[in-house]
Amino acid sequence: MKKKLKYLFENLCCSQCKNGFDEDSIEIKREESGLLVTHLTCQKCGKSFGVAFVGLSNIELKDNKNLALEVQDGPDAISYDDVIDAHRFIQNLDSDWHKYLPK
Numbered sequence: 510m511k512k513k514l515k516y517l518f519e520n521l522c523c524s525q526c527k528n529g530f531d532e533d534s535i536e537i538k539r540e541e542s543g544l545l546v547t548h549l550t551c552q553k554c555g556k557s558f559g560v561a562f563v564g565l566s567n568i569e570l571k572d573n574k575n576l577a578l579e580v581q582d583g584p585d586a587i588s589y590d591d592v593i594d595a596h597r598f599i600q601n602l603d604s605d606w607h608k609y610l611p612k
């Protein structure tokens with residue numbers, strides 16, 4: 510899953526150190542239906558780019574079971590504050606949440 514997410518960010522680079530993003534830069538915080546909440550961090554200088562919402566419809570998914578396992582992978586890496594931030598953001602989303610998805 511992260512390998513696929515990587516392609517969404519591969520044309521981007523860190524605004525601080527110009528380092529490119531790879532799959533290690535992307536942390537999956539939460540999976541909503543049709544929506545992934547990811548956190549993007551520069552692996553070189555550590556700059557955080559905050560939470561990004563990714564519509565799953567943009568990503569080719571072949572095996573939902575594998576996806577579910579990978580999303581649950583590594584919860585220890587998520588700090589309490591990060592989870593709260595993402596949770597607050599999601600709570601503020603309402604029926605027009607899809608406006609955050611790429612068109």
Ligand SMILES: [Zn+2]
Nearest residue numbers: 523526551554
């Ligand atoms: Zn950087």
